[in-house]
Amino acid sequence: MSALEARGVHLAAGGRSLVEAVDLSVAAGEMVVVAGPNGAGKSTLLRLLAGEARPTRGHVLYGGADIADLPPWRLALVRAVLPQSAHVAFPFRVHEVVQLGIDGVGRKLPRAARADIMTGALEAGDVLHLRDRLYQTLSGGERQRVQFARVLGQLRAGMRTADAASAPILLLDEPVSSLDLKHQSALLRAAHRLSREGVAVLAILHDLNLAAAFGDRLVVLNRGRVAARGTPVEVLTDALLHTVFEVPFRVGAVPPAPVPFVLPFEDAPPAEKAAMSHRQPSRAD
Numbered sequence: 001m002s003a004l005e006a007r008g009v010h011l012a013a014g015g016r017s018l019v020e021a022v023d024l025s026v027a028a029g030e031m032v033v034v035a036g037p038n039g040a041g042k043s044t045l046l047r048l049l050a051g052e053a054r055p056t057r058g059h060v061l062y063g064g065a066d067i068a069d070l071p072p073w074r075l076a077l078v079r080a081v082l083p084q085s086a087h088v089a090f091p092f093r094v095h096e097v098v099q100l101g102i103d104g105v106g107r108k109l110p111r112a113a114r115a116d117i118m119t120g121a122l123e124a125g126d127v128l129h130l131r132d133r134l135y136q137t138l139s140g141g142e143r144q145r146v147q148f149a150r151v152l153g154q155l156r157a158g159m160r161t162a163d164a165a166s167a168p169i170l171l172l173d174e175p176v177s178s179l180d181l182k183h184q185s186a187l188l189r190a191a192h193r194l195s196r197e198g199v200a201v202l203a204i205l206h207d208l209n210l211a212a213a214f215g216d217r218l219v220v221l222n223r224g225r226v227a228a229r230g231t232p233v234e235v236l237t238d239a240l241l242h243t244v245f246e247v248p249f250r251v252g253a254v255p256p257a258p259v260p261f262v263l264p265f266e267d268a269p270p271a272e273k274a275a276m277s278h279r280q281p282s283r284a285d
């Protein structure tokens with residue numbers, strides 16, 4: 001049974017369909033990447049998967065249970081969501097922002113367990129050294145890493161809370177959009193490691209090379225519908241990228257494991273050999 005499943009999910013707003021007939025599943029232990037052009041419906045789909053918006057038609061299930069029947073506190077125990085942008089209204093310090101995530105679901109955990117989760121989350125976001133800084137004084141990338149730490153704190157607290165019945169779910173909406181290369185790789189490796197611990201991870205990414213490197217499976221959304229799904233090798237074809245992204249891409253592959261990578265056609269060196277030697281971020285970095 002999938003940890004997370006969308007069955008025929010549809011959302012209409014403003015007189016048009018934003019998400020249409022989307023079927024999707026993420027198993028515990030799997031990392032699925034959703035990609036697609038601007039306005040394709042990715043964030044809307046993620047909000048539906050998070051239970052933050054109700055589908056006009058169709059169902060979202062966690063561990064086989066329709067989330068329409070789950071109270072908000074149970075949703076918060078099972079799934080953590082990193083939105084595309086998060087606003088912090090009050091002058092909180094970094095550790096207080098992360099504490100919000102932990103305390104939201106882990107109030108009953110022993111103090112030592114909460115402290116342990118806090119340290120782990122701050123380290124995973126590489127923001128331990130910023131723990132006493134005011135959130136509002138941070139750079140955009142630092143804020144994004146603090147938000148990731150907050151979400152990890154919530155996820156870990158939920159995982160340690162005894163009555164969390166179904167597999168944990170992590171939903172990330174463009175989690176690396178403000179990050180430098182080092183932190184892009186670090187954050188996605190942390191998310192990938194979580195998937196190997198049994199978390200069902202779904203991440204929206206625009207960078208198709210990162211999508212290919214970290215996604216066990218890719219789902220490409222276009223105009224609210226699934227345009228392609230499968231392994232990176234199955235999905236990332238010149239034809240699909242040309243049709244969906246409307247840019248003439250060229251797909252190569254890094255031997256020996258055939259992880260595809262994508263270069264804009266204009267930027268590709270004349271010989272594909274040169275493109276092949278182009279190093280892309282990997283899970284092992």
Ligand SMILES: Nc1ncnc2c1ncn2[C@@H]1O[C@H](COP(=O)(O)OP(=O)(O)OP(=O)(O)O)[C@@H](O)[C@H]1O
Pocket residue numbers: 013014018036037038039040041042043044045
């Ligand atoms: N409440 C709403 N009412 C009307 N239209 C909406 C609403 N919310 C989103 N949209 C539209 O739905 C479409 C999908 O938006 P969404 O944010 O899901 O796209 P996205 O794939 O995440 O895009 P991006 O890559 O730019 O973040 C967009 O055209 C957006 O303008």
